[in-house]
Amino acid sequence: MDNKFKVKLGISIGDTNGIGPEVVVKTLADQRILNFCTPVIYASADLLKQVKQALREEHFQFQVVDSAQALVPRKVNVISCWEDELEVNSGNPTPASGKASLDSLLAACKDLKAGLLDGLVTAPINKDNIQSEDFRFPGHTEFLTSYFDAPESLMLLVSEGLRVATVTGHIPVKEVSSKLTEELLIRKMTILLDSLQKDFGIQKPRIALLGLNPHAGEQGLLGREEVEIIRPAVLHMKDRGHLVFGPYPADGFFGMRQYQQVDAVLSMYHDQGLIPFKTLAFESGVNYTAGLPIVRTSPDHGTAYDIAAKHKASETSFREALFLAYDIVRKRQEAAMPTV
Structure with a gap:
């Protein structure tokens, strides 16, 4: 790594009519961030000037560069992703804002794949208006898994003292049961355990699995998934020496704060994990995509059109996403250094 640049973190701007540009500018107005990383925003100077002026954020300064090969150290760098003046219609998703969010994401991912960046922080997109020939995915997680040729990935929500992952991601609830298999659970547990060790520095991680059904199925009375799928997967991992526990009834598990006794929780579907996580850590939570060859984080909120402009x-979640990306990049870099 070129030390003069610290850690180079790409930032995709997200839907330009949502709160993405605002939280990016608010975060990077704190110039102390430049002491440990070089932020690279993929957007346009015109958009960022508009946001800066609207917020009266005089401490936000940036340098426009032609490419990631011409970055300026100790500056917020901006790489232009569109030539035409972008019409900003805050609070309303439009085809233009969807295209801008995709152009930003694709440009950042291209540079990350080329090794010109060390990590990526993504501002929120609108999963509908970003759809195009280049993006036919239900969200960032699935797109990045495909783009970086990962066999599989895992959505992992992170805050201080709480980590929650989901076995299934952006799929309808009615499809969850049919997607669950013992093999899928084993793969997801393997990704989670590996990430806790490699990315979070936990030598012997402890993870808890939630049940799918009310009361974790009541020994098959309220559903067979716990008996036939989840428990066998837990036993499989236990037999291999891993500290894996469950399945637990989801309501009581969080109500009794049992998550404080483990390093991570593996939920069976999106809302089962994200509702308690966002209840406990909405402003400080970070979405991390485990299992990728690259480092990607994002805030745990969406475009929030209702408060755009x-x-x-609040920039808290985006700032925490930037910090987490930095921490994981450094851990990976240090692990890759040859030992004497």
Whole structure:
């Protein structure tokens, strides 16, 4: 790594009519961030000037560069991703804002894949208006898994003292049961355990699995998934020496704060894990995609059109996403250094 640049973190701007540009500018107005990383925003100077002026954020300064090969150290760098002046219609998803979010994401991913960046922090997209020939995915996670040729990935929500992953991601609830298999659970547990060791520095991780059904199925009375799929997968991992526990009834598990006794929780579907996580850590939570060859984080909130351009958006989650990306990149870099 070129030390003068610290860690180079690409930032995709997200839907330009949502709160993405606002939280990016608010975060990077704190110039202390430049002491440990070089942020690279993929957007346009015109958009960022508009946001800066609207927020009256004089401390936000940036340098426009032609490419990631011409970055300026100790500066917020901006790489232009569109030539035409972008019409900003805050609070309303439009085809233009969807295209801008995709252009930003694709440009950042291209540079990351080429090794010109060390990690990626993604601002929120609209999963509908970003759809195109180049993006036919239900979200960032699935797109990045495909783009970086990963066999499989895992959505992992992270905050201080709480990590929650999901076995299934952006799929309808009615399809969850049919997607669950013992093999899938084993693969997801393997990714989670590996990430906790490699990315979070936990030598012997402890993970808890939630049941799918109410009361974790009541020994088959309320559903067979726990008996036939989840418990056998847990036993499989236990037999291989891993500290894996469950399945637990999801409501009681969080109600009794049992998550404080483990390093991560593996939920069976999106809302089962994200509702308690966002209840406990909405402003500080970070979405991390485990299992990829690259480092990607994002805030745990969406585009929040209802408060776009109202100067109400909190940058806390985006800032934490930037910090987590930095921490994981450094851990991976240090692990890759030859030992004497």
